[in-house]
Amino acid sequence: MLLNITTTHRPAADLGYLLHKHPDRAQRFDVSTGTAHVFYPEVTEERATATLLLEVDPVGLARRDGDTLGQYVNDRPYAASSLLSVAIGKVFGTAMRGRCDARPELAATAIPLEIHLPACPRAHAERLFGPLGWTVEAAPIPLASAFPDWGESPYVDLRLSGTQRLADALTQLYVLLPVLDNAKHYWVSADEIDKLLRAGKNWLATHPDRELITTRYLVHKRRYTVEALARLTELDDRPAEDADVPEREERLPSLAQLRREAIVDELRALGVRRVVDLGCGEGRLLRELVKEPTLTEIVGMEVAARPLLTAASRVDRFAERQRARVTLYQGSITYADPRIAGFDAIVLSEVVEHVDPPRLPALAETVFGIAKPTHVLMTTPNAEYNVRWETLPAGRFRHPDHRFEWTRAELSTWADEVCATHGYEVRHVPVGPVDPEVGAPTQLAVFTRKEA
Known part of the structure; x- marks a missing residue:
C-alpha cells in the first residue's frame, strides 16, 4: 500500500527535514506487519514528494486472520488501513509530534500539502477529512477494469489538498485510516483511548463527527467509546481562537x-x-x-x-x-x-x-x-x-x-x-x-x- 506526501512549499526539499528522512536515499524499516520503505520519487526546488510504501508480510497477515478463507482472499496488503496507520506512527513518529530541530519554525507552519492514497476505503472519506480543511477528491476504482459491468469496488483513489502543519496531517491520517477501514488488525485495549486522545488533541474535540471517529477507532467497544468521549475536551470547553492574536500570546482561559x-x-x-x-x-x-x-x-x-x-x-x-x-x-x-x-x-x-x-x-x-x-x-x-x-x-x-x-x-x-x-x-x-x-x-x- 502507498502513501504519497507532496508539498510545493519552497524550498520543497525541506520536506526531508520535516519527515526526518533524507531525500537522497531510500530507507527501510521493519514494522510489525512487514517492511516499510521511504523514498522520494520527486524532488525539485518547487515540488517534492515523499512516498511511504508498506510491503505486508502475507504469512504474518494470514496468522492474524481467524477466517480461513480470509487468509487467502483479502485486500489487506493493498488498501490503506490500520496497517498503514501503524507504519506511519513507526516511520514518521517524530514528524507526528511536530518536532524538527533543524527547522523548528517550519514544523510550526502550515504549508501546502497534497496527500495521495491510491487505494482507500470509500465510505465517509469526504465526511471525515472535509471538516479538517482538506479539499477531498475521491475517484471511484472499478472492481475489475476488464469487466465494467461488475461496477465499482469499495475503494477510491483519494487525494487531499490543503494548507496544514505536516504534524497535523500525519496525526489525522494516523487516526482516520482505521476509521475509514472500520477495523483494526490488532487487539484493541484501553490503551487505545490514550493513543486516540494524544493523536487527536488538536482537532478531534471539535470535529462534527467525533462520535463516529471515536466509535470506529475503538472498534465499537462501547465502554471504551464512552470513556474516550467523556475525556475529550467538550466543545464549550475550548478557548476562543482569534487569527489576529499572535501565536505566542497567552490564550484566553477556556x-x-x-x-x-x-x-x-x-x-x-x-x-x-x-x-x-x-x-x-x-x-x-x-x-x-x-x-x-x-x-x-x-x-x-x-x-x-x-x-x-x-x-x-x-x-x-x-x-x-x-x-x-x-x-x-x-x-x-x-x-x-x-x-x-x-x-x-x-x-x-x-x-x-x-x-x-x-x-x-x-x-x-x-x-x-x-x-x-x-x-x-x-x-x-x-x-x-x-x-x-x-x-x-x-x-x-x-x-x-x-x-x-x-x-x-x-x-x-x-x-x-x-x-x-x-x-x-x-x-x-x-x-x-x-x-x-x-x-x-x-x-x-x-x-x-x-x-x-
Whole structure:
C-alpha cells in the first residue's frame, strides 16, 4: 500500500527535514506487519514528494486472520488501513509530534500539502477529512477494469489538498485510516483511548463527527467509546481562537477554567470550609479546590471507577499538605450517602445534564433533602447558547452523554421547584461571555438553605 506526501512549499526539499528522512536515499524499516520503505520519487526546488510504501508480510497477515478463507482472499496488503496507520506512527513518529530541530519554525507552519492514497476505503472519506480543511477528491476504482459491468469496488483513489502543519496531517491520517477501514488488525485495549486522545488533541474535540471517529477507532467497544468521549475536551470547553492574536500570546482561559474559577470564587465568598465535589470525574475541579487555603476539607465522589482512579492519581501528585485535605469516595449522586451529609457546600459541576430526567427527583432528594448542605453550587450548559457554536449541528447536545440541556427558563423552573420543596433560595450567575440574545454559555445556580 502507498502513501504519497507532496508539498510545493519552497524550498520543497525541506520536506526531508520535516519527515526526518533524507531525500537522497531510500530507507527501510521493519514494522510489525512487514517492511516499510521511504523514498522520494520527486524532488525539485518547487515540488517534492515523499512516498511511504508498506510491503505486508502475507504469512504474518494470514496468522492474524481467524477466517480461513480470509487468509487467502483479502485486500489487506493493498488498501490503506490500520496497517498503514501503524507504519506511519513507526516511520514518521517524530514528524507526528511536530518536532524538527533543524527547522523548528517550519514544523510550526502550515504549508501546502497534497496527500495521495491510491487505494482507500470509500465510505465517509469526504465526511471525515472535509471538516479538517482538506479539499477531498475521491475517484471511484472499478472492481475489475476488464469487466465494467461488475461496477465499482469499495475503494477510491483519494487525494487531499490543503494548507496544514505536516504534524497535523500525519496525526489525522494516523487516526482516520482505521476509521475509514472500520477495523483494526490488532487487539484493541484501553490503551487505545490514550493513543486516540494524544493523536487527536488538536482537532478531534471539535470535529462534527467525533462520535463516529471515536466509535470506529475503538472498534465499537462501547465502554471504551464512552470513556474516550467523556475525556475529550467538550466543545464549550475550548478557548476562543482569534487569527489576529499572535501565536505566542497567552490564550484566553477556556470555558471549563472559567467555570472552575467561578465555583471557587463563590465558595470563597460564601465562607465555605468543607465542600463535596459530587460527580468529581477525573478530579479537575479538585485540583483547583486544593489551591484555596480557606477550604479545610474536600471530598470528591464519583460513581465510575476509571475516572475515580484518574482522580486518585491526580490527588497523589498534590503536595502533602494539600493531599491531606482531600478524600475520595465511590458513590452515586442519586442514592443517599451519609458520608456527604452536613457539609458547608456540595458542588455539581456539569453533572445534572448527565442524569436521566426520571432520576432528577432522586438527585434532588439526595442532595437537598438528605445531605442538606448549607449551599449547593450547580453548573450546567445553557442550551440557548448552542446556536453560537458553529461546529455544533442543530439539535445536537454539546456532549454525547448529555441526557438533556436546559434553557435558562427551564433551569429556573427546576430550581424554583427544588427550593419550594426543600427550603432553599437560589440565585443565577452567568459564566462565560454573555450574549445579549442567548445569554452566557454556562449557567451557575447557587442554592442557599433558608435556615442557614
